[in-house]
Amino acid sequence: MALLEIENLVVEFQTSAGMFRAVDGVSLKVDEREVLAIVGESGSGKSVSMLAVMGLLPWTAKVTADKMAFNGRDLLALSDSERRKIVGKDIAMIFQEPVASLNPCYTVGFQIEEVLRFHLGLGRRERRARAIELLTAVGIPSPAERLSSFPHQMSGGQCQRVMIAMAIACNPKLLIADEPTTALDVTIQKQILDLLVKLQAEHGMGMIMITHNMGVVAETADRVVVQYKGRKMEEADVLTLFENPRSNYTKALLAALPDNATGDRLPTIADYFKDGSEIAGAAVS
Template sequence: MPLLEIENLVVEFDTASGPFRAVDGVSLSVDAREVLAIVGESGSGKSVSMLAVMGLLPWTAKVSADKALFNGRDMLGMDAAERRKIIGKDISMIFQEPMASLNPCFTVGFQIEEVLRFHLHMNKKERRARAIELFTQVGIPQPEERLSSYPHQMSGGQCQRVMIAMAIACNPKLLIADEPTTALDVTIQKQILDLLMRLQAEHGMGLIMITHNMGVVAETADRVIVQYKGRKMEEADVLSLFENPKHKYTRALLSALPDNATGDRLPTIAGLMAEGEFMTVTPR
């Protein structure tokens, strides 16, 4: 049985001009110890799909699905109290922009200890010891001192490591990493990806990697889902996708990779098309 199984997920938002469908009939599954990448351009519904399953969308969102099961439990059928016991414990998410995701009013130590207090009911001494252990695990230097730091006193890479520490604090079964290397320089990006893959292997987690970076996909994923305009365009194992992409949009994404240094113009992908249409790749 898959760890997470979603069928025909639909997410709509009420707007002044009528309902806007951000996710349109997406189906996916991920197993324990598997890395699933969801790729596509900004606005393709990647993050919204996962936030919908976790119940983290605003009240303006209307979410429906034929099936949305985590470990055999219906996520959309749960009440808010029951979902809160799972989110952050069995399912964790690393959000985009760590500097914006951490609360600037509290130390990073307090924020990670709150996760441990709520889900694992640890006492103060146990929480501090676990926080130090987590900071050490994700490679934050001088972890005891860093617990007293505020987010603005840490670099972007360190804040991202704090977010990862918070996400794995309760040894989740499923970790969702939403653009985990956004706004980080190339060296730090490599460190963060290596860290995520090591933690995924050590803890046996299922991992969903949301990204628009096909290089990240090639390095990390077992399977890939390609999304465009809220729909799933293609799904394949990572080797098949790169060697023999079936869908026109997938070929467009791969053609836009700066995979050589010939000096030619890179191909481009046009913007959103009318219903039922897809973009044309500008040739090299």
């Protein structure tokens, strides 16, 4: 049974010009212990799709799907209180901007312990001990002392490690990583990716890696979903995608990698859509 299964997800937002469809009929699934990458340029609906799963979109958003099931439970049929018991515990998400995602008014220790209090009901001593254990697991030095630090007193890489600690605090079945290395320098990016892969293997989690970086896809994923302008263009295992891409958009993404440059300039997406359509070569599955 799939850990997460989505069929025909549609997300729309009200604008001054009418309803804008940010996600248009996306279907995907992820199994236990599997790493699924969702790849595409900015604005392709990757993050919005997963925020819909988490129930974190604003109330003005219209979310519909033929199916949105987690571990056999229909997420769309759950009440807000029922979903809150799952989100943060069984499904956790790491966001793009670690510093912005942490509350500047509270210490990192308080924020980690709040997750443990709300979802697991642990007492004060148990929460502190678990928080130290989590900071140790994600590689924060002097974890006991760091519990009293505020986010602004930590580097971007350390804040991202704190976010990861909060995400894995309750041993989730599914971890969603939304471009977790975007705001970090290259050296720290590698460390964070290695940490996520290590934790995913150790805890046996399913993981969804949202990214626009094809290098990250190659290093971390088992399967890949390619999105463009809210639609799924292609889905394949990672080796097949790199060796035999089927959609024009996927070919354009791969051709734009510097290592694949063959002339005096990198090709653009428009080079692959020469018939004038925005998504030339219909989406394939």
